[in-house]
Amino acid sequence: LPLIAGKRDFGDYGDSVEPVEGVVLVDSDYLKDRKVFGQVVTTFRYGREEDEVMGLHFSRQLYLALDQIHPKDQQPEKSELQDKLLRKLGDNAIPFTFDLPENAPPSVTLQPGSDDQGSPLGVEYELKLFVAENKEEKPHRRNSVSMAIRKLQYYQPGPMVRQPSTMVSKGFVLSPGKLQLEVTLDKEYYFHGDKIAVQMVVTNHSKKTIRFVLKCLYTCEPLFLK
DSSP states (O other), X not given: OOEEESOSEEEEOSSOBOXXXXXXXXXXXXXXXXXXXXXXXXXXXXXXXXXXXXXXXXXXXXXXXXXXXXXXXXXXOOOHHHHHHHHHHOTTEEEEEEOOOTTSOOOEEOOOOTXXXXXXXXXXXXXXXXXXXXXXXXXXXXXXXXXXXXXXXXXXXXXXXXXXXXXXXXEETXXXXXXXXXXXXXXXXXXXXXXXXXXXXXXXXXXXXXXXOOOOOOOOOOOOOO
8 A cells, every 4th residue: 555645744833734635556456345544643652661561551542533535425625746646646546635633732752761662752643544344443554554744833923012021929937028039031932942041130128148049941841632
């Protein structure tokens, strides 16, 4: 089952998501009376594979799309890439198109350490096409083909209303006055390689003495799977 797609990376621009499209080449003698199904699966791995014992799994799978692509009552509108591939590959080529949900998480992979084994932690996507009599039938290697894809999230900068800032205040037991710390960033979003410029204002209304200031950078990856 040769699977041909225009690209592996599909962009999420906030208000729209690029469709997953391509063609699959299936010989009519091999297909016979069976059907061709396609699915897009995302896997969220939040624990190491080597720590899975006693039937405990640290991963979840979510089927974002599952559809019958051949035979199809109403053929969807073909893209320019699909038209070119259909003319080149002939009648055995079958087009397919899947729409990813806008609330689907972007592809994220935490780089494994030197001692880590198994699949990396994060969110991965897979496009799979298979031949079966019905969509409930479990695909196997002989009648299926799969391809790893990615859902990339792009940020479109807009006008910044105000600079991000926060302020904390701390009081002390048996000591009057408070210590206030205000931190302001130069912008709201940062890309890889950007310098984070931080402006800090410390106001000491107490009788305590400030000896040093520590700086820390925390990374948070919020993932929401339904």
